Each structure stands twice: as structure tokens, then as C-alpha cells.
Amino acid sequence: xxxxxxRLTDLLQIDHPIIQAPMAGASTPAMAAASAKAGIMGSxxxxxxxxxxxxxxxxxxxxxxxxxxxxxxFVHLPPKMDMNKIAAAQARLGSWYNRVGAGEVPAFxxxxxxxxxxxxxxxxxxxxxxxxxxxxxxxxxxxTQLKDAGITxxxxxxxxxxxxxxxxxxxxxxxxxxxxxxxxxxWFLPRNGADAAGLFALLPRIVDAxxxxxxxxxxxxxxxxxxxxxxLGADGVQIGTAFLATExxxxxxxxxxxxxxxxxxxxxxxxxxxxxxxxxxxxxxxRDMADVTDWPDFPLxxxxxxxxxxxxxxxxxxxxxxxxxGQAVGHVREYSTVAEVVQRLIAEAQACLSxx
Amino acid sequence: xxxxxxRLTDLLQIDHPIIQAPMAGASTPAMAAASAKAGIMGSxxxxxxxxxxxxxxxxxxxxxxxxxxxxxxFVHLPPKMDMNKIAAAQARLGSWYNRVGAGEVPAFxxxxxxxxxxxxxxxxxxxxxxxxxxxxxxxxxxxTQLKDAGITxxxxxxxxxxxxxxxxxxxxxxxxxxxxxxxxxxWFLPRNGADAAGLFALLPRIVDAxxxxxxxxxxxxxxxxxxxxxxLGADGVQIGTAFLATExxxxxxxxxxxxxxxxxxxxxxxxxxxxxxxxxxxxxxxRDMADVTDWPDFPLxxxxxxxxxxxxxxxxxxxxxxxxxGQAVGHVREYSTVAEVVQRLIAEAQACLSxx
Numbered sequence: 001x002x003x004x005x006x007r008l009t010d011l012l013q014i015d016h017p018i019i020q021a022p023m024a025g026a027s028t029p030a031m032a033a034a035s036a037k038a039g040i041m042g043s044x045x046x047x048x049x050x051x052x053x054x055x056x057x058x059x060x061x062x063x064x065x066x067x068x069x070x071x072x073x074f075v076h077l078p079p080k081m082d083m084n085k086i087a088a089a090q091a092r093l094g095s096w097y098n099r100v101g102a103g104e105v106p107a108f109x110x111x112x113x114x115x116x117x118x119x120x121x122x123x124x125x126x127x128x129x130x131x132x133x134x135x136x137x138x139x140x141x142x143x144t145q146l147k148d149a150g151i152t153x154x155x156x157x158x159x160x161x162x163x164x165x166x167x168x169x170x171x172x173x174x175x176x177x178x179x180x181x182x183x184x185x186x187w188f189l190p191r192n193g194a195d196a197a198g199l200f201a202l203l204p205r206i207v208d209a210x211x212x213x214x215x216x217x218x219x220x221x222x223x224x225x226x227x228x229x230x231x232l233g234a235d236g237v238q239i240g241t242a243f244l245a246t247e248x249x250x251x252x253x254x255x256x257x258x259x260x261x262x263x264x265x266x267x268x269x270x271x272x273x274x275x276x277x278x279x280x281x282x283x284x285x286x287r288d289m290a291d292v293t294d295w296p297d298f299p300l301x302x303x304x305x306x307x308x309x310x311x312x313x314x315x316x317x318x319x320x321x322x323x324x325x326g327q328a329v330g331h332v333r334e335y336s337t338v339a340e341v342v343q344r345l346i347a348e349a350q351a352c353l354s355x356x
Numbered sequence: 357x358x359x360x361x362x363r364l365t366d367l368l369q370i371d372h373p374i375i376q377a378p379m380a381g382a383s384t385p386a387m388a389a390a391s392a393k394a395g396i397m398g399s400x401x402x403x404x405x406x407x408x409x410x411x412x413x414x415x416x417x418x419x420x421x422x423x424x425x426x427x428x429x430f431v432h433l434p435p436k437m438d439m440n441k442i443a444a445a446q447a448r449l450g451s452w453y454n455r456v457g458a459g460e461v462p463a464f465x466x467x468x469x470x471x472x473x474x475x476x477x478x479x480x481x482x483x484x485x486x487x488x489x490x491x492x493x494x495x496x497x498x499x500t501q502l503k504d505a506g507i508t509x510x511x512x513x514x515x516x517x518x519x520x521x522x523x524x525x526x527x528x529x530x531x532x533x534x535x536x537x538x539x540x541x542x543w544f545l546p547r548n549g550a551d552a553a554g555l556f557a558l559l560p561r562i563v564d565a566x567x568x569x570x571x572x573x574x575x576x577x578x579x580x581x582x583x584x585x586x587x588l589g590a591d592g593v594q595i596g597t598a599f600l601a602t603e604x605x606x607x608x609x610x611x612x613x614x615x616x617x618x619x620x621x622x623x624x625x626x627x628x629x630x631x632x633x634x635x636x637x638x639x640x641x642x643r644d645m646a647d648v649t650d651w652p653d654f655p656l657x658x659x660x661x662x663x664x665x666x667x668x669x670x671x672x673x674x675x676x677x678x679x680x681x682g683q684a685v686g687h688v689r690e691y692s693t694v695a696e697v698v699q700r701l702i703a704e705a706q707a708c709l710s711x712x
């Protein structure tokens with residue numbers, strides 16, 4: 001079939017202008033492999049992985065496919081250790097650790113593996129076709145090394161200013177992420193009080209502001225959404241939530257169950273899991289913490305809530321699990337495979353585009 | 357030109373499937389007349405008007421056009437007088453009244469004209485072709501009287517549950533309002549912590565859930581947005597922000613200037629003007645109050661902030677004016693007339709739809 005634009009399919013060497021969203025903690029080599037085999041861009045969310053685990057995942061993927069892969073990294077700044085905020089967060093978490101029976105609140109530490117020269121060297125060695133970033137871009141020298149190695153660079157924009165910044169600093173395409181998107185909002189430039197723009201409002205303005213291909217993300221879960229994003233000027237889409245309840249997804253069963261049950265009118269932004277705004281299916285913990293605004297810097301809360309999230313997941317209760325999900329979750333109504341999801345999306349998009 | 361669906365144009369007897377959003381405080385008889393003359397649905401936002409003012413506006417409109425008109429009303433519940441919340445709000449407002457030089461904080465009173473039998477009788481006498489509601493529907497008996505008089509009933513849904521409720525209780529079409537929309541979010545059923553869904557995620561689910569025509573609202577400001585909404589299954593669109601900076605708009609000059617200057621990445625939900633969540637261009641007052649969650653019930657804050665908003669507008673300063681605006685404000689780049697806006701929207705939509 002043909003799409004209005006071939007800029008993204010040409011750039012990424014894929015058959016259909018769809019990227020399987022990286023989703024740290026949910027994506028797996030099996031998910032990326034199935035995506036690539038189905039003709040879309042397969043991605044691995046490496047943000048929370050050590051270099052050793054990442055290398056093993058890439059090897060596992062390479063064993064089963066020849067296509068390129070997209071490796072995704074967070075490029076946040078190191079957190080400030082604000083002891084007042086940490087003490088307040090510790091107190092708030094205490095009652096939840098008791099309630100879930102998850103032991104003591106652990107220390108607030110930064111477990112991040114930053115995208116530095118060491119990590120860049122590991123990535124260059126792995127030679128992915130695409131590297132994508134969240135929360136901005138790494139140091140200019142590292143971007144140059146990746147580009148010199150022929151790697152395509154993507155990053156996420158939540159405003160026109162961010163899209164222009166990314167284009168000016170080496171991104172080969174920009175992901176326009178609407179407020180509908182699941183997981184962490186990619187915001188990295190000052191917002192001065194404004195909240196996150198929805199995809200309807202954000203996408204056409206970013207399309208008008210940059211020359212590079214634009215990938216629409218957030219709230220897209222069926223073929224109508226793909227057709228609408230292309231109508232707004234996107235060259236392709238990035239879809240994550242549709243893949244959460246697949247066989248190949250690494251999220252706990254309780255998370256998959258919540259995705260199947262959710263309507264799409266039941267998600268919320270929460271800072272209470274990681275310290276940074278991320279969209280989850282609303283649960284008791286996120287609702288309880290909804291009005292708290294003074295969390296310690298990202299990603300200190302990630303480590304501080306890890307045992308709490310794990311205990312809840314193991315007990316089969318969603319109450320304190322980070323149920324990352326976008327507002328398109330209402331389109332997910334049954335467990336499936338990645339191949340089935342991709343086939344459905346392409347067939348639906350084709351039907352929408354051919355009747356126009 | 358032809359559109360994918362004629363359900364809305366047939367229902368409302370209009371040439372193009374576009375409703376000029378009512379926008380209490382911004383719409384005028386001149387705006388509704390220009391909209392109707394240009395082939396779209398003209399609307400008057402009557403929510404804040406006395407019956408006498410409303411009747412005069414309708415007479416002014418009828419003097420210049422023969423087409424039907426849409427009259428819009430709020431159907432919120434009367435506020436509880438929570439003296440603790442009122443005292444806290446009064447204290448917070450005090451420093452802003454001082455800063456702007458707007459005198460004393462006035463009493464917290466409810467100036468609403470409710471949609472009761474008296475108001476319904478005035479509306480029946482005026483015989484509009486369409487009546488639309490925000491925050492639900494009035495008493496069933498009143499809805500029946502309007503329908504028996506041949507009036508088409510519209511109301512706003514911000515979730516699938518609300519859309520189904522509206523259809524089941526007499527709405528002839530449902531307005532699916534995404535979080536991108538300016539002014540008051542139409543939310544009226546419990547959300548249990550969830551935030552407002554963006555139009556990309558909300559619209560196709562409402563289209564699937566109801567049989568009546570669906571009107572997309574929020575974040576639409578150009579022809580691409582109209583084409584995208586139709587691709588997602590809408591029968592038409594409602595557009596407001598695009599009309600704010602027109603000659604026919606009643607908002608203060610400082611509000612029009614802010615609309616022209618805004619990018620679309622600079623709006624926020626605020627409860628600080630009316631007590632209910634509404635989207636404004638971010639300004640000093642809204643930012644200052646962003647973390648306050650315990651406002652008195654809507655619409656008590658409307659009267660309590662009225663002199664503050666008025667003084668700021670008269671001084672030509674946007675700092676404490678309710679700069680209602682949707683996220684599509686970035687498409688508004690110059691002052692114009694309603695006719696010019698409608699002509700642009702139709703020409704752009706036609707271009708988008710014909711190339712598909």
C-alpha cells in the first residue's frame with residue numbers, strides 16, 4: 001500500500017511508517033523482532049538497562065532478525081539530592097510500604113546509566129540503525145559520533161521549541177509526543193506553567209516548524225488514528241500502548257490485565273512513581289499522591305518505589321504498580337501477539353486511507 | 357464540496373459541518389450572524405446572561421439573518437457554601453486585588469441563571485433551531501419540552517460514559533471535547549482521578565459508543581484538524597479559539613492580543629478563575645494558583661474574581677484576566693473577521709480532503 005509520505009519509511013528502511021515504541025520495562029528482543037518481521041521499526045527501551053544487559057538483548061535480537069533496530073535512552077540530568085524533599089517523600093512512602101508489606105523504604109539513590117562515552121562506545125559496537133532519545137539529546141560530541149557511524153538519530157518533542165531544538169542539534173526526525181502518550185512525557189525545555197499539549201494541537205505546529213520527518217505519538221491505537229496523524233501532516237506514527245498486552249511484552253501480568261480492562265478514560269499523569277510526569281492507568285497510589293508537587297528529582301523515586309511496585313505486582317494487585325499506559329488503551333481489548341497487533345493496525349490504516 | 361458524512365449538516369441544516377463554539381463572554385450576535393451567513397452553525401453563549409439580555413441578543417441576531425441559531429447554557433448544580441474554602445480563597449485573592457488595585461474582594465455569591473422552567477419558556481419563545489448544554493443536561497421534563505418544540509439538543513462529553521449518558525437522555529448529537537479545548541471543560545460524571553483525554557484518544561471511542569452524530573472539539577484550528585477529526589470518525593467539528601481574535605468577538609483587547617501572541621504551547625487548565633477546570637493562556641495569576649486544589653464550588657469564584665479580571669483587562673494587562681483559549685491558539689496569527697476565518701477553514705479542509 002502507499003502512504004502520503006515515504007520520508008520516514010525511506011529514512012528508517014521500513015515497509016510501514018510505524019515505530020514500535022521502545023517502552024523501557026515493556027519492550028523485549030522478542031517484541032522488537034516481531035515488529036521488524038512485520039515491517040515496522042522494532043525498538044528496545046534500554047534506558048534502565050546496564051550495558052551488559054543491553055548488549056545481551058541486542059545479541060538475542062540479532063540472532064533472530066537481520067533488520068535494523070532502534071535503541072532508546074533517557075538523557076536526563078543527574079538529580080539534586082534535596083534532603084527535605086527526600087525526607088518528605090520517604091514519610092509518604094512509609095505508609096504505602098506498610099500497607100503492601102514491602103519492607104522498609106529503600107535509600108533514594110540514582111541508579112541511572114547515563115549516556116556517556118562508555119555507553120556510546122557500547123552502542124557504536126552494537127551498530128543499531130537508529131538511536132532515539134527521551135528528555136533531549138546527549139552531548140553534541142556523542143551525537144556526532146553516532147551520526148558519523150551512519151546511525152539515524154530520533155528524539156521526542158512536546159512543544160515546537162523542543163522540536164526546533166532537536167532539529168538544530170542533530171535529530172534526523174522528531175517524535176511529536178502528545179499529552180495522550182503513556183509512560184514518561186518527554187518534556188525537557190521550560191514550560192512556564194503550561195500543561196502538555198494534545199496531539200491534535202501539537203502535531204501540525206511541529207510539522208510546520210521543522211524540515212525533518214515528524215513522527216506522531218500519543219493516543220494512536222487504531223487505523224483511524226494513523227490516518228488522522230497523516231492528515232495532520234505526520235510522516236509516520238509511534239505506537240506503544242497497543243503492544244503492552246502482547247505475549248512479547250515484559251510488563252507484569254497485573255499490568256497487562258489493567259490494560260485490557262482500561263477504557264481510556266481512566267489514565268492520569270503522575271509524578272509519584274519516578275519523580276517525573278508519566279501517564280499511568282489511575283490506581284490507589286497515584287490517586288493518593290495526585291496533589292503532591294514537591295517530589296525529589298527524577299529518577300530518585302524510581303529506586304525508592306521499586307520494591308513497592310514489585311511487591312504489588314507479585315501479589316497480583318495493581319494498587320501501587322506503575323501501570324504506564326497511554327489514553328489509546330481503550331482500543332486494547334484482548335491479549336494478542338505483536339504480529340497480530342501490527343497486522344490489525346496496517347489493515348485498518350489501509351482501509352481508512354483508501355476510502356478517503 | 358462533499359464531506360465523508362452529511363449527518364451533522366442534515367441535522368443542523370448547515371452547508372459545512374462546522375459549529376462556531378458558543379463561548380460565553382466571547383460570542384456576539386454579530387459573530388453568530390457572520391457564522392450563519394458563511395454556512396456554518398452560529399452560536400450564542402447564553403450561560404452568563406440574564407433572560408432579558410439573552411432575548412435582546414436573539415432579537416439582534418434575528419434582525420440580520422434568517423438561519424437557525426444555537427443557544428448554549430451551563431447546567432451545573434448550585435454550589436455548596438463551604439465557608440472554610442471561601443475564607444481560604446478570599447485570603448488568596450486579597451493580595452491579587454491589592455496588586456492590581458481592584459478594590460476589596462467581593463462576596464462569594466452565585467450569579468447563575470439556572471436552566472429552569474422560566475428560562476426554558478424564554479428559550480421556547482425564542483425558538484432557536486438548536487440548544488446546546490455544558491456540564492450535562494437539564495431536568496428531563498425540560499429536555500422533552502425543547503424536543504417537542506422541534507429543537508435539536510446537543511451536549512458535551514469528555515468521556516465515553518458521558519457520551520452514552522447524553523445519548524440516553526435525549527441529546528441528538530454529542531460534542532466530544534478533548535482536553536485541548538479552551539474555556540470550561542464540560543466534565544460532569546465522576547472521573548476517579550483520571551485526567552481529561554486528548555481528542556485523538558477520546559473521539560474514536562465516542563464514535564464507536566454512540567449512534568448519534570459526533571462533533572469533535574478541542575485543538576482544531578485549521579483544515580488539517582478538520583480532516584483529521586473526520587478521519588477519526590467525527591461527523592463535524594466545533595471550533596472556538598479561531599474566532600477569539602475577530603472583529604466580532606466580545607473578549608477584551610488584551611485577550612485578543614494574548615491570543616495573537618500565543619504559540620499553543622503556553623496554555624494551562626486552571627480552576628482559579630471560576631472554581632472549575634478551564635483552559636486559559638498561562639498568566640501570572642493562573643501560574644501562582646496552579647497548585648491550589650480546594651477552591652469553592654463553581655461558580656462562586658466567577659463573581660469573586662470578576663472585578664479582578666475586569667480591572668486587569670481595563671488596565672491593558674493580561675496578568676489576571678481569564679484568557680480562555682484552546683491549544684489550537686497557535687494557528688491564530690492575525691486579527692480578522694469571522695467570515696475570513698470560516699472561509700480559510702473551509703478552503704483548507706477542502707484542500708486536505710480532496711488530496712486524500
